[in-house]
Amino acid sequence: MRIGIVGVGTVGSGVIEIIEERQELWKNQGINLEIVALAAKSMDELVGFEGKDYKLCTDVNEIIADPSIDVFVELVGGYELPKQWIKTALENGKHVVTANKALIAKHGAELFPLAKEKSLQILFEAAVGGGIPIIRTLQEGMTGNTVEHLSCIINGTCNYILSRMTREGISYPDVLAEAQKLGYAEADPTFDVEGIDSAHKLAILASLSSGTFVDFEKIHVSGISQISATDIEFAQEFGCVIKLLGIYSRQGDRVDARVHACFVPEDHLLASINGVLNGVYLEGDNLGPALQTGAGAGKLPTASAVVADLAFLARSQNRIPIPMDCFNENNTADLVPINELKTRYYFRFTTKDARGVLASITSILSKNEISIESIVQKNVKDPHKVSVVVITEKVLESNVAQALREIDALEAVTEPSRTIRFL
């Protein structure tokens, strides 16, 4: 199988390294992988790959127009250019392997129907969960199951930050600064910490799980930048840890898909997934609960997932393609609007230590049909910053929004309320 690769950055160079190291070993395993061409923005990026019999180019068209190439490997990232390249590659009869979750989430519904029409495969194991084989598990391992629920930790940056906040009691800005220094967070961390990257990945997992197209744009997303050390401490008091989760479940004919921080009970399998590890927990109707965990990012874990796709494809050129009708706009999931959600809640109110404030808060909650499971008031040094924490029973999201507006308007409440849902 002849391969052309665009992108020789971290993941791309890892892929080349693994293939060069193992291609001899694979030959008697039915896997014959041959790198034919590499493309990058400039010849400078291709320094180090000369003298290896690879065609080096700065024009991706030299790869996607080359009829001798069987597979186009896209490892650049971004949306528009890669979409165009992949469309042309498919039109020219090439299979595609990519690690680009943003592209799959955003343009999958345009690309997969084209691949189907051409009887070609787009494989993307590396797009979610790095080296964890969760994509193939959902595509093939779960054929005998309906995935009824899936919750996942799929952003290593957020999980690293929350894990350190939990273990060491450090504040969010301090951990973020250190994560940036260590290379675990970008200079502009918005994409990770605000949950956008997780939402791309959840859209993919939810589409595969539901068999219908879950549109990334419609997923409710919030991040972790508002989580404080105080919230982490309260979570521990209630026997929980805070995790940023992607959550999918079936609700009759509709799909519930959302990304937000969650209180996760300490004995849940996801609670012990710490640091930069990713984890995907799912419940199948026949399988019951199951979990996969491993490195969600990094050069070699991600590269080894790209290589697994290539090896799979090498054996599968005459195989019936894995159907991807879950990325087709004619087959779009009906998403449950977030304000119809019913869930348990953690509220933290910051108040002046004024008599009567507790009564005002509880009466507003009660008026909005929010039942309280427990309530804790902490006396702290600053009498203008008393924490009142409420754990609710299952309550309706739209009632929560209304109640919080009323509570935040109270004169005795000195900071905006903080809320975190339970898993």
Add this chain to the structure above:
Amino acid sequence: MRIGIVGVGTVGSGVIEIIEERQELWKNQGINLEIVALAAKSMDELVGFEGKDYKLCTDVNEIIADPSIDVFVELVGGYELPKQWIKTALENGKHVVTANKALIAKHGAELFPLAKEKSLQILFEAAVGGGIPIIRTLQEGMTGNTVEHLSCIINGTCNYILSRMTREGISYPDVLAEAQKLGYAEADPTFDVEGIDSAHKLAILASLSSGTFVDFEKIHVSGISQISATDIEFAQEFGCVIKLLGIYSRQGDRVDARVHACFVPEDHLLASINGVLNGVYLEGDNLGPALQTGAGAGKLPTASAVVADLAFLARSQNRIPIPMDCFNENNTADLVPINELKTRYYFRFTTKDARGVLASITSILSKNEISIESIVQKNVKDPHKVSVVVITEKVLESNVAQALREIDALEAVTEPSRTIRFL
């Protein structure tokens, strides 16, 4: 794809149930599964499957000789008869799907070369870890990796017993009796509690991981029947839990494969796999550490793994078969003999509270080059049953055997020493 199934017990009936429920759904997914014939020992077992257009028979030859059947599904268990059936099925050009770990471990090296010769597949996802897709992960997901280490909890009965002993401080015989009452343990539990079932499964995982044939007969096996509540308590004092593990690692050109109880640190991913759950932890050279967990047994989890194999095969009839040269006697792994193993140890000696016994024990250990990391002596009510617990540094197995012989011969030592290795 036309299927014949022998065995309509727990797993077999689950497979039929899932296929009947989903076959319509699968038709536009490239998966066309049709059950053609069912075989069982007697027609009595086939009651309930009449009037469904299935050919019902008590002679398996009616399935394996039928040229219209593409896949032979063996769900009976046992060794000799299934081996003969599968050989004949392969000779007659049929793919094979089985859940029979004992058969694969014991006769795989005879069956897989025959399948290769005929360009047919034997799939066995259900043989290890029930519904966890660990077999396909090792066969295809890890192509870009060398599995350097694998440790697994692959016997639900043992894990249930040890988990309850840990959580509730109950003794081994009491938990076993309850497990038998609940159906988690057989009337004769030897196969499970002595580690034989785990060794069958480890032989399979170690063969797939190493790419060489790991002979089940040569794996060092010990079980959990000697583990006492006292050992569990001491483990907790040292920040560990006790698990029955299958362990595989590469040692240069040789393979280390063994099944025994282990001290597992509480923060290790395997430590939180409790009850009847199974878990497989592995380390790939590129992937790093990863874990899969889920139901290791039970009707529907196991049946859903069999169904996943059938669905995979339905798409793969024109695919290059997954190579299984790891089950070939000409490609047998060189196993590290257990007495060459170097590992940390927990020893528990039971002594009379006699002056000098501690000095005798430590001097025997020292003479046998066993370095002590820590030593604890517990005063208990019965002065003839004092527990002396030693945690060693990494020591050579053959030295351990010699030292224990000498210590057990001491007049002051009143019970045989107990030993558990560290993970």
